[in-house]
Amino acid sequence: MGLLDVAAVDRELFRLARSSGKLALRIGEALLRLEARGGHEALGFSSLASWAFERCSRSGRWAADRRELARRLSELPAMRAAFERGELSLSMVDLLSRHATADDEAERLEATRNMTVREVRAALREKGESTEDTTQSRNGCGLLARPLRRDPGYSSVGPFPRGNGVGGGRAWAG
Numbered sequence: 256m257g258l259l260d261v262a263a264v265d266r267e268l269f270r271l272a273r274s275s276g277k278l279a280l281r282i283g284e285a286l287l288r289l290e291a292r293g294g295h296e297a298l299g300f301s302s303l304a305s306w307a308f309e310r311c312s313r314s315g316r317w318a319a320d321r322r323e324l325a326r327r328l329s330e331l332p333a334m335r336a337a338f339e340r341g342e343l344s345l346s347m348v349d350l351l352s353r354h355a356t357a358d359d360e361a362e363r364l365e366a367t368r369n370m371t372v373r374e375v376r377a378a379l380r381e382k383g384e385s386t387e388d389t390t391q392s393r394n395g396c397g398l399l400a401r402p403l404r405r406d407p408g409y410s411s412v413g414p415f416p417r418g419n420g421v422g423g424g425r426a427w428a429g
Contacts, residue, residue: 276345280338283325286318327352331360346372354384 286303289295295306303322304315311317328335331352338348350372355363367375376386 273341279321280325283321286322287325330357331355333364334360350375
């Protein structure tokens with residue numbers, strides 16, 4: 256496989272991964288609606304976890320993680336919009352939404368604009384904020400996906416030039 260083929264596969268995988276992040280949010284929103292209406296009970300399931308296992312072949316944790324992401328982003332409209340536009344990866348939006356509030360989301364988005372997920376975690380730790388992904392520690396496979404490459408033209412937010420989501424950022428003042 257030549258370098259051009261590898262680049263094409265890389266772009267396709269990036270596009271699919273971005274789509275799967277948006278799909279995770281849509282699933283979370285639908286699960287919130289099902290939960291709010293008691294839909295799992297109406298369908299004969301004792302819990303939403305049972306519904307997720309039977310209907311989706313997924314764990315209750317999978318369903319809970321997606322509902323929680325949808326719940327957090329419903330309270331953070333700027334972050335949700337940035338995620339929808341593809342400016343934030345699922346990894347980044349999952350991490351930031353665990354810490355942001357409606358009052359500071361714009362500041363956090365601006366401050367982390369040029370940072371990787373790893374750099375944001377380090378900045379959060381410096382501020383004394385926990386960066387433990389509780390999903391990861393519970394079952395080893397949460398919403399977060401960690402980028403493996405750190406090439407100058409790639410980042411956790413996409414194949415954009417530096418200054419548009421990777422490296423060299425500063426931590427917010429708060």
